[in-house]
């Protein structure tokens with residue numbers, strides 16, 4: 001069962017379109033048989049994601065720092081809840097346990113988690129596909145920033161991370177989940193055999 005780490009806003013957004021998008025992502029991940037790993041909160045988009053994924057039958061693991069493990073924040077009834085010492089450990093655990101990463105709209109925490117995923121990919125620590133849910137074109141300014149950084153040469157040390165491969169981006173939750181799962185899936189057995197015989201394994 002593939003595991004997808006989802007980063008998304010913990011606060012209640014002003015526009016309900018973000019909450020519906022999170023719920024839709026949760027349902028589509030469940031449809032694909034994905035084990036959802038996220039920050040363990042009941043609030044905002046995080047809560048909507050977990051509620052819909054669980055309702056649709058997905059396994060949902062929450063990874064929560066000790067400081068946030070309080071009834072007001074933690075989502076009861078998760079398949080698994082893991083408590084970690086702090087936000088930094090949580091960020092690492094979210095990334096380590098996943099086959100793919102999905103960032104929905106959010107604030108500082110989401111941006112921090114997403115930047116860490118790109119930062120470690122830049123240094124060859126993983127090659128997990130990353131999806132960006134561009135609800136209401138929320139991520140357009142970040143994509144413009146990345147384009148500017150590439151044009152200015154700041155991404156030149158990481159030629160394996162071509163701009164067009166940094167993330168799968170879509171405004172539609174179903175299309176994004178489909179595209180991400182396709183990238184996370186292992187190659188068919190015949191290709192695997194060919195690849196491993198070339199590698200001499």
Ligand SMILES: C/C(=C\CNc1ncnc2c1ncn2[C@@H]1O[C@H](COP(=O)(O)O)[C@@H](O)[C@H]1O)CO
Pocket residue numbers: 006007008009010011038039040041043046068073105106107108109110111113
């Ligand atoms: C209600 C309050 C704090 C609750 N904060 C968080 N709860 C759960 N997860 C969080 C929280 N803050 C950061 N995270 C992680 O980052 C992402 C959400 O952060 P954002 O700033 O809302 O984008 C999310 O993916 C979590 O893993 C105050 O008392």
